[in-house]
Amino acid sequence: MEEDEDDKLEKKLLLMGRSGSGKSSMRSMIFSNYSAFDTRRLGATIDVEHSHLRFLGNMTLNLWDCGGQDVFMDNYFTNQKDHIFKMVQVLIHVFDVESKSINKDIEIFIKALTNLQKYSPGAKIFVLLHKMDLVQIDKREELFTIMMDKLQKISNPYQFKLIGFPTSIWDESLYKAWSQIVCSLIPNMNLLNNNLLKLNQILDSEEIILFEKSTFLVISSTASIQQQNLDSLESTHITPNEELDPKRFAKISSIIKTYKQSITKLRSNFTNLIIRGSKGAHFYIDVLTDNMFIMIVLRDNTGKEGNDSSNQPQHEELLILNNIKSARKWFEKIENSGGV
Amino acid sequence: MKKSKCNMKKTLACVQECKKLVVLSYEHKENKLTVSIKLPSHYTVQDIDTQTMEATLLPNPKDTNATILLMGLRRGGKSSICKVVFHNMQPLDTLYLESTSKPTTEQFSSLIDLSVMELPGQLNYFEPNYDSERLFSSIGALVYVIDSQDEYLNALTNLSMIIEFAYKVNPKINIEVLIHKIDGLSEDYRMDAQRDIMQRTGDELLDLGLEGVQVSFYLTSIFDHSIYEAFSRIVQKLIPELPSLENMLDNLVQHSSIDKVFLFDVNSKIYVATDSSPVDIQTYEVCAEFIDITIDLDDLYVENDDDDDNNTKQPRELRSVSHLSQGSILYLKQMIRGLALVALIKNEDARSLPGNNDNDFDQKLQSNSAVQDKSLTIIDYNINLFKKALMRMWEHSRFVPVESNNN
Numbered sequence A: 001m002e003e004d005e006d007d008k009l010e011k012k013l014l015l016m017g018r019s020g021s022g023k024s025s026m027r028s029m030i031f032s033n034y035s036a037f038d039t040r041r042l043g044a045t046i047d048v049e050h051s052h053l054r055f056l057g058n059m060t061l062n063l064w065d066c067g068g069q070d071v072f073m074d075n076y077f078t079n080q081k082d083h084i085f086k087m088v089q090v091l092i093h094v095f096d097v098e099s100k101s102i103n104k105d106i107e108i109f110i111k112a113l114t115n116l117q118k119y120s121p122g123a124k125i126f127v128l129l130h131k132m133d134l135v136q137i138d139k140r141e142e143l144f145t146i147m148m149d150k151l152q153k154i155s156n157p158y159q160f161k162l163i164g165f166p167t168s169i170w171d172e173s174l175y176k177a178w179s180q181i182v183c184s185l186i187p188n189m190n191l192l193n194n195n196l197l198k199l200n201q202i203l204d205s206e207e208i209i210l211f212e213k214s215t216f217l218v219i220s221s222t223a224s225i226q227q228q229n230l231d232s233l234e235s236t237h238i239t240p241n242e243e244l245d246p247k248r249f250a251k252i253s254s255i256i257k258t259y260k261q262s263i264t265k266l267r268s269n270f271t272n273l274i275i276r277g278s279k280g281a282h283f284y285i286d287v288l289t290d291n292m293f294i295m296i297v298l299r300d301n302t303g304k305e306g307n308d309s310s311n312q313p314q315h316e317e318l319l320i321l322n323n324i325k326s327a328r329k330w331f332e333k334i335e336n337s338g339g340v
Numbered sequence B: 001m002k003k004s005k006c007n008m009k010k011t012l013a014c015v016q017e018c019k020k021l022v023v024l025s026y027e028h029k030e031n032k033l034t035v036s037i038k039l040p041s042h043y044t045v046q047d048i049d050t051q052t053m054e055a056t057l058l059p060n061p062k063d064t065n066a067t068i069l070l071m072g073l074r075r076g077g078k079s080s081i082c083k084v085v086f087h088n089m090q091p092l093d094t095l096y097l098e099s100t101s102k103p104t105t106e107q108f109s110s111l112i113d114l115s116v117m118e119l120p121g122q123l124n125y126f127e128p129n130y131d132s133e134r135l136f137s138s139i140g141a142l143v144y145v146i147d148s149q150d151e152y153l154n155a156l157t158n159l160s161m162i163i164e165f166a167y168k169v170n171p172k173i174n175i176e177v178l179i180h181k182i183d184g185l186s187e188d189y190r191m192d193a194q195r196d197i198m199q200r201t202g203d204e205l206l207d208l209g210l211e212g213v214q215v216s217f218y219l220t221s222i223f224d225h226s227i228y229e230a231f232s233r234i235v236q237k238l239i240p241e242l243p244s245l246e247n248m249l250d251n252l253v254q255h256s257s258i259d260k261v262f263l264f265d266v267n268s269k270i271y272v273a274t275d276s277s278p279v280d281i282q283t284y285e286v287c288a289e290f291i292d293i294t295i296d297l298d299d300l301y302v303e304n305d306d307d308d309d310n311n312t313k314q315p316r317e318l319r320s321v322s323h324l325s326q327g328s329i330l331y332l333k334q335m336i337r338g339l340a341l342v343a344l345i346k347n348e349d350a351r352s353l354p355g356n357n358d359n360d361f362d363q364k365l366q367s368n369s370a371v372q373d374k375s376l377t378i379i380d381y382n383i384n385l386f387k388k389a390l391m392r393m394w395e396h397s398r399f400v401p402v403e404s405n406n407n
Helices: A002-009 A023-031 A070-077 A081-085 A102-119 A137-158 A173-183 A189-203 A222-233 A248-266 A311-336 B008-017 B078-087 B091-096 B132-137 B153-169 B187-207 B226-236 B242-255 B281-300 B309-313 B348-352 B358-397
Strands: A010-017 A048-055 A059-066 A090-096 A124-130 A162-166 A207-212 A218-221 A270-276 A281-287 A292-299 B002-006 B022-029 B032-038 B043-045 B057-059 B066-072 B104-109 B113-118 B141-147 B174-180 B215-219 B258-265 B271-274 B319-324 B329-334 B339-345
Touching: A010 A023, A010 A102, A023 A048, A023 A059, A023 A173, A059 A070, A070 A081, A070 A102, A081 A102, A090 A102, A102 A137, A124 A137, A124 A173, A137 A162, A162 A173, A173 A218, A173 A248, A189 A207, A189 A218, A189 A222, A189 A311, A207 A222, A207 A248, A218 A222, A218 A248, A248 A270, A248 B281, A270 A311, A270 B281, A281 A311, A281 B281, A292 A311, B066 B078, B066 B226, B078 B091, B078 B104, B078 B113, B078 B226, B132 B153, B141 B153, B153 B174, B153 B187, B174 B187, B174 B226, B187 B215, B215 B226, B226 B271, B226 B281, B242 B258, B242 B271, B242 B358, B258 B281, B281 B319, B281 B329, B281 B339, B329 B358, B339 B358
Parallel strands: A010 A059, A010 A090, A090 A124, A124 A162, B066 B113, B066 B141, B141 B174, B174 B215
Antiparallel strands: A048 A059, A207 A218, A207 A292, A270 A281, A270 B319, A281 A292, B002 B032, B022 B032, B043 B057, B104 B113, B258 B271, B258 B339, B319 B329, B329 B339
16 A cells, blocks of 8 residues: 555656766766766766656656765665665666676675665666667677676576666667656556557557657657557557658657757747658647647648648648647546556 | 969879869970860969969859958868868867868858858968969958967968958958957957957058958857857858848848848858847857757658659758747748748737736637737748748849850
8 A cells, every 4th residue: 555655656766886887977868958978077976866856747756876986885785775775666777888897796786686675676677788889889789688688697586577778878779768767657658658549540640759848758659659569469560660760769859958958048948849841741849748748740641732832731730739739638637647 | 264384293183183174185395284174164273383282273253152261370270160160060070170281162052152262371372473363352251260369469460461462452352350269268358359459450450551441350169159150240241132131031020020030051050141130149049059950850750762752852841830938939941042041939919918817827828829820820921922032032143154265
């Protein structure tokens, strides 16, 4: 009972890993709009830095960024262990792939697992193999599988199932990893997905993507839902647009974040963005709920000669915006029913 | 077709350098070689400098291109400016640029065709065998770059010498001085440096008896938008249609409740025209970045189907609208010749409405958005008209190049 209540109100995320592995850098990039370049300015984290983040209305993420120097680490595993490891929903353990003392890294990982099993056995564990950009491109995948196999073997005795991501702050992999971490915390994901598919059917769009408002992490998208269905059903449905850039979600996130930053010069924020593209794709980015942005991509399949009627696009725009407005109610309902 | 004399090796080097040249004939007499080469119509070959083995291509005075000449002492930042403004290089990457050793020319096509020519600082322009006269008579703007972080007295002497010469050859030349690399100076010191440089240049020119020469000064840095701003103004002076363009934009602003409008060159983010209200650098930055964001998003969803050829042949007009939370609207529309019109539309009503309670406010917001939608339609219509006007204006202003004769 007690755990249920906590489940809907607050989520405790532990961010752990050795000193210098890049924990604070990734936190600043995802939650504080730092660019990869800006993270150079960050110093070492002393003890634990807490950040609180409202996420999707009634959910609060408490991110504990645990400084990785040995002094603090020893402290976490001895004096503070019940304080740190109690009621953890998610452990995000960061490994530096270029680390020189892997044994030490693993030792700490084992200690964290031991404590976690004792204090919050239900926690999900994500492993980020970070600074992947330093590894040669053709060796990345191999290294990743070897490392993950090894780590999974280590954690088997503790009954934890690891989910791993190769990441780097210099490309989109970081956004992807964090998107999935955060999505794993959303309780009514299926309902959200179903509604999204329905909306997609009504609008007959190329793609719909949902973003979280403050971080612009991808919450859901029609392409990924279709992909999931495909994986689970093994059916021969329509293959989702494979020719599109697979990294596009993260790119959109970063483009929109740049835009948000740019707009602050006018002391403002944006409510929507409508682009009639030069290549036949039209974009609608609009507020969906208090915590979500929606992006709809439409492809202009209708007559290529129908361009001159300048009135028509205006109507279409209003129609789409109205559709988004109507969809707003449904998504708000899902959001408010959130933790129940 | 022009003739130039030089020896064999140099000719080959010269021809290799500019692959566009077509060798028509050559004859070998007394260790001298006469080569006839066909040049792109707007070039002539200057006699090749025998000491440095360098051939220089100079734009023909009859050329339709407006030419900007970049000069300044070495390591002043000329190449970096070129790369950042016209090639979208990241400012930090300019650290790795090599020193320029030869004069270089680059062509850009915007509203007007533009040539940017860069002369390395270590070259002595006043050597007798260097045809400075032709050089200066053919250019529209002389841009002199001064490194403000360095000792600039030498540069100022050099500058006034060049101004004296250039003004004599071509009194119509625009002289622009960039006080460059100001990012390294503190806020207070910038103004001091500018005042000092202006004062000294004025004195030097006075000594040379050149009182009436107009010299414009700009504080610039490649790490912010000041360099774009400076180049915008420099380029604008070279556009003969500028007054009518500004007039058209003023008209547009008046009738469409637009706060500020820019006509941007999409590639370089230079604005070739704006309405006559003063430019606020932040509005400029937001508008320039809005272009980037629109284009980046547009490029993401490109289908690489080959059978869709007829689709790619006729790219549609790019248009992007963004409503901001304080009621204003950012508006972008693609124009002709790589230009885009970006406007900031202010909604005065939105701010003057006091919302007593939530419900009331909501209603007003709704009626407001309806008003906005209507006004957007009008703005759309007006901007379409502007585009048509721009197209017609361009048709008429296009300069028909005179057929070059083999005199």
